[in-house]
Amino acid sequence: MRVRITIVGCSGSFPGPDGPASCYLVEAEGFRMLMDMGSGGLGAVQQYAGLYEIDAICLSHLHADHCLDVCGYSVARTFHPDGPKPRIPVYGPAQTGVRLGRALAADPAADDAGADTRDRITEAFDFVTITAGTIEIGPLRVTAERMNHPVETYGYRLEHAGRSLAYSADTGPTEALVRLARDADVLLCEASFVEPADGDAAPLPENLHLTGRQAGQHAARAGVGQLVLTHLVPWNDEDRTLDEAGQAFTGALSIAAPGIGFVLD
Ligand SMILES: [Zn+2]
Numbered sequence: 001m002r003v004r005i006t007i008v009g010c011s012g013s014f015p016g017p018d019g020p021a022s023c024y025l026v027e028a029e030g031f032r033m034l035m036d037m038g039s040g041g042l043g044a045v046q047q048y049a050g051l052y053e054i055d056a057i058c059l060s061h062l063h064a065d066h067c068l069d070v071c072g073y074s075v076a077r078t079f080h081p082d083g084p085k086p087r088i089p090v091y092g093p094a095q096t097g098v099r100l101g102r103a104l105a106a107d108p109a110a111d112d113a114g115a116d117t118r119d120r121i122t123e124a125f126d127f128v129t130i131t132a133g134t135i136e137i138g139p140l141r142v143t144a145e146r147m148n149h150p151v152e153t154y155g156y157r158l159e160h161a162g163r164s165l166a167y168s169a170d171t172g173p174t175e176a177l178v179r180l181a182r183d184a185d186v187l188l189c190e191a192s193f194v195e196p197a198d199g200d201a202a203p204l205p206e207n208l209h210l211t212g213r214q215a216g217q218h219a220a221r222a223g224v225g226q227l228v229l230t231h232l233v234p235w236n237d238e239d240r241t242l243d244e245a246g247q248a249f250t251g252a253l254s255i256a257a258p259g260i261g262f263v264l265d
Contacts, residue, residue, distance in 0.1 A: 001161035002265030003028045003140075005186075008045045010256040012192045012231035013065050015040040019258035021065035022231060024167070024188070028160045031055050031138035035156065035167060042069040042076070044258060051076055052085050056137055057125070059092035060169030061153035062099050067092070071104045074124035090125040091137065093152040097127035130154050145180040147171035148207050155180050163264035166224070170231065172207040173214055181222035185264050188256065189215040190231035191241050212241035216248030230256040 004027045009020025020040025025048050026033045032049055033056045034041070045054070059067045070090060077085040090096060101121045132154070134143040144154040149170045157166045157180050166181035168189040181187045192209035196202075204211070210218070212229060219227040227249050232241055238255055246253055 006261040010230040012233040016234040029139045036066045037069045038065040057090045077124045145176045148174035187224040191215040191229040212244030216245035219249045226252040
């Protein structure tokens with residue numbers, strides 16, 4: 001009765017030289033769900049699961065680095081030589097199907113040809129709108145909370161057989177993340193920013209992302225067992241982020257990397 005999480009991609013804001021943008025494979029009782037499917041995720045996930053072995057997709061928000069490979073996946077599910085694959089659910093914020101349909105369309109402004117292409121994505125996927133609250137997805141109990149990010153963004157808490165993983169998605173500082181991650185076994189938390197060094201002129205933008213230190217502070221206040229830092233931007237210095245987080249959180253601490261898996265059991 002265990003849950004396995006595999007980091008397919010964890011590069012912040014855009015793919016890095018060594019891996020895709022945000023994409024995490026969650027497996028429990030033979031059920032496979034992708035949490036986010038950012039740029040590059042579709043290719044790399046095939047190292048860990050068959051292309052058609054995914055049962056559901058759960059998106060945190062509609063920034064390209066968290067959702068855009070759903071478009072490519074719709075092509076793979078629709079045009080297989082043996083015929084279209086059955087629809088699977090895609091959970092996401094309001095308008096997820098419409099937005100991804102527009103991205104897939106050759107000319108989103110053209111009502112005729114564009115409409116056909118937009119419809120294609122709803123033939124591949126059953127879009128389900130996420131709101132704050134708890135739902136069941138396969139064997140997983142999934143709680144969504146609004147995060148502090150410029151677009152509608154949900155952090156998720158996944159629970160199964162008494163074990164729990166919280167995922168911050170993209171967020172600035174927020175009490176909602178502390179609530180969501182309360183006593184979780186693992187917090188997978190974004191750490192996009194680094195703390196300004198003495199003499200840095202520009203302050204960090206507010207209500208957008210966390211620094212390593214802020215990720216550590218949220219983890220400490222939530223009392224999580226383990227903190228895994230993710231969504232570092234390719235230009236970041238990983239050691240600096242790890243050091244910042246370690247000053248605020250004294251539990252088990254690591255940085256996400258493609259191919260790393262961890263088991264909750
Ligand atoms: Zn974002």
